[in-house]
Amino acid sequence: MREPILTARDVTREYAPGQGCLGVSLDVWPGEVLGIVGESGSGKSTLLRLLSGQESPDSGTLQFIDRHQTVWDLCSSSESDLRYLGRTEFGIIHQNPRDGLRLRISAGGNIGERLMGVGERHYGDIRAEAEKWLAEVEIDPSRIDDRPAVFSGGMQQRLQIARNLVTHPKLVFMDEPTGGLDVSVQAKLLDTLKRLVHDLGISVVIVTHDMGVARLLADRLLVMKSGQVIESGLTDQVLDDPHAAYTQQLVASILQVN
Amino acid sequence: MSELTGYNFAYLDEQTKRMIRRGLLKAVAVPGLQVPFGGREMPLPYGWGTGGIQVTAAIIGDDDCLKVIDQGADDTTNAVSIRRFFAKTAQVATTEVTEDASIIQTRHRIPETPLVSGQILVYQVPIPEPLRFIEPRETETRKMHALSEYGVMHVKLYEDIAQFGQIATAYAYPVMVNGRYVMDPSPIPKFDNPKMHQNPALQLFGAGREKRLYAVPPYTDVVSLDFEDHPFEIQRWDGVCELCGADDTFLDEVVVDDQGARMFVCSDTHHCRSRRGEDA
Numbered sequence: 399m400r401e402p403i404l405t406a407r408d409v410t411r412e413y414a415p416g417q418g419c420l421g422v423s424l425d426v427w428p429g430e431v432l433g434i435v436g437e438s439g440s441g442k443s444t445l446l447r448l449l450s451g452q453e454s455p456d457s458g459t460l461q462f463i464d465r466h467q468t469v470w471d472l473c474s475s476s477e478s479d480l481r482y483l484g485r486t487e488f489g490i491i492h493q494n495p496r497d498g499l500r501l502r503i504s505a506g507g508n509i510g511e512r513l514m515g516v517g518e519r520h521y522g523d524i525r526a527e528a529e530k531w532l533a534e535v536e537i538d539p540s541r542i543d544d545r546p547a548v549f550s551g552g553m554q555q556r557l558q559i560a561r562n563l564v565t566h567p568k569l570v571f572m573d574e575p576t577g578g579l580d581v582s583v584q585a586k587l588l589d590t591l592k593r594l595v596h597d598l599g600i601s602v603v604i605v606t607h608d609m610g611v612a613r614l615l616a617d618r619l620l621v622m623k624s625g626q627v628i629e630s631g632l633t634d635q636v637l638d639d640p641h642a643a644y645t646q647q648l649v650a651s652i653l654q655v656n
Numbered sequence: 657m658s659e660l661t662g663y664n665f666a667y668l669d670e671q672t673k674r675m676i677r678r679g680l681l682k683a684v685a686v687p688g689l690q691v692p693f694g695g696r697e698m699p700l701p702y703g704w705g706t707g708g709i710q711v712t713a714a715i716i717g718d719d720d721c722l723k724v725i726d727q728g729a730d731d732t733t734n735a736v737s738i739r740r741f742f743a744k745t746a747q748v749a750t751t752e753v754t755e756d757a758s759i760i761q762t763r764h765r766i767p768e769t770p771l772v773s774g775q776i777l778v779y780q781v782p783i784p785e786p787l788r789f790i791e792p793r794e795t796e797t798r799k800m801h802a803l804s805e806y807g808v809m810h811v812k813l814y815e816d817i818a819q820f821g822q823i824a825t826a827y828a829y830p831v832m833v834n835g836r837y838v839m840d841p842s843p844i845p846k847f848d849n850p851k852m853h854q855n856p857a858l859q860l861f862g863a864g865r866e867k868r869l870y871a872v873p874p875y876t877d878v879v880s881l882d883f884e885d886h887p888f889e890i891q892r893w894d895g896v897c898e899l900c901g902a903d904d905t906f907l908d909e910v911v912v913d914d915q916g917a918r919m920f921v922c923s924d925t926h927h928c929r930s931r932r933g934e935d936a
């Protein structure tokens with residue numbers, strides 16, 4: 399029987415009246431990519447931080463089921479448990495790779511860190527695994543000893559993905575992972591992401607304001623406005639037949655650009 | 657040595673000493689844990705052992721006998737000054753003989769002569785935080801210690817091997833104390849790391865600038881971090897000490913004449929002299 403791996407109910411974090419994330423409920427199913435779209439300031443990043451345990455909600459409940467079928471109540475979990483989940487069950491891809499990489503540590507060290515963090519102590523194995531993951535994200539493995547500071551933006555983002563996926567997390571959170579990249583680099587990265595997500599069967603929650611990214615990656619979409627989810631459904635459904643006027647505007651705005 | 661008037665015993669006031677002792681008790685109770693203390697200004701600059709001096713001042717008593725070494729030598733300026741400082745301010749006996757000392761304050765070495773139960777080794781520490789290289793924020797490093805998040809220590813060793821083909825870290829080589837806290841052993845050579853393990857003496861660490869105390873109680877496990885396929889190793893030399901012939905000590909290369917001739921000698925001057933029958 400399949401059940402959601404992440405369940406949020408009435409999750410609220412209100413920074414100022416009407417600002418933040420207000421009473422959001424959602425389920426994330428095994429192997430699905432859930433897209434979160436909405437205008438700037440609508441609460442997408444806030445929701446992502448709450449779902450991934452980086453910030454605690456004022457109210458609401460969050461439940462996660464890990465690979466051992468252990469049920470976690472994320473709202474009452476200790477910081478120690480949340481950080482443990484953060485480096486084993488979760489992956490977090492930041493928009494700015496500088497927030498998600500150690501720029502003065504080699505690419506291999508960046509990938510190896512999570513392995514060492516969960517107790518891997520064989521240098522040769524760690525290095526082999528790092529090389530394998532560089533190849534997975536289409537970075538030449540001979541760059542293993544280079545520092546990410548000398549990588550292009552697209553390569554840094556690929557490295558960030560490898561660094562997160564190396565411990566096979568069950569659920570990966572991405573906040574505008576292609577945001578800072580130019581269009582052709584973006585397209586290639588999206589292909590890589592799509593392949594990895596499919597091959598690994600991981601679940602993904604991805605925040606984007608780019609309907610093209612949403613269309614390409616997401617199975618389902620949530621549309622946020624002023625901290626609330628105002629529309630949700632299968633991606634094609636939401637994009638091709640938006641109900642809320644706000645969603646119609648969002649979709650229309652990109653159609654004009656195209 | 658002439659007595660100095662106008663100062664409290666061992667220079668520090670009793671209240672400060674009590675405060676340091678409380679910190680030391682906590683440090684001994686939780687081996688490897690860095691305990692903050694309200695460090696005092698000392699009559700010498702940071703980097704000259706102010707942390708070690710405050711620890712020594714807090715624990716020294718009338719009947720103690722003090723030895724001070726700097727890089728293994730009793731006769732360098734820094735070692736001589738600190739020894740004189742306590743001889744004057746506490747009128748305690750001093751010695752260069754490791755076996756005779758009840759307290760040994762050290763910068764950069766652990767004596768070659770095995771320490772015994774009852775002795776105290778006081779380390780001068782410049783940077784107490786082993787995680788600082790990767791994490792500048794104190795709040796974050798504290799959290800990492802509290803949660804035993806030590807993966808990044810191995811990242812450092814990984815980088816060494818990736819760059820140099822081996823673990824190149826030769827000083828301040830990180831250790832795991834009592835299976836719980838990762839600790840910076842101060843800039844001793846990794847040659848000395850194995851001596852910390854299960855040592856019968858009490859080992860106290862004082863960092864003056866950063867105002868931290870930590871400790872390794874007698875007979876505590878101290879394990880140097882490493883990889884299964886790159887195990888921890890100590891420095892080795894091809895030759896022996898050219899003065900005493902020792903083949904199991906830490907050797908310094910010294911220039912012996914104006915022509916630049918060099919030789920290898922024991923860094924522990926007392927150990928070397930006693931092997932040559934010069935010390936009683």
Ligand SMILES: Nc1ncnc2c1ncn2[C@@H]1O[C@H](COP(=O)(O)OP(=O)(O)OP(=O)(O)O)[C@@H](O)[C@H]1O
Nearest residue numbers: 413417418436437438439440441442443444445607
């Ligand atoms: N740490 C914070 N402290 C105070 N207010 C915050 C904080 N984080 C977010 N907010 C506010 O909450 C609201 C939602 O912000 P959030 O960053 O989640 O929006 P977003 O949808 O991610 O926007 P963008 O697309 O621009 O990244 C905004 O009004 C923002 O100012």
Ligand SMILES: [Mg+2]
Nearest residue numbers: 442443444573
């Ligand atoms: Mg955002």
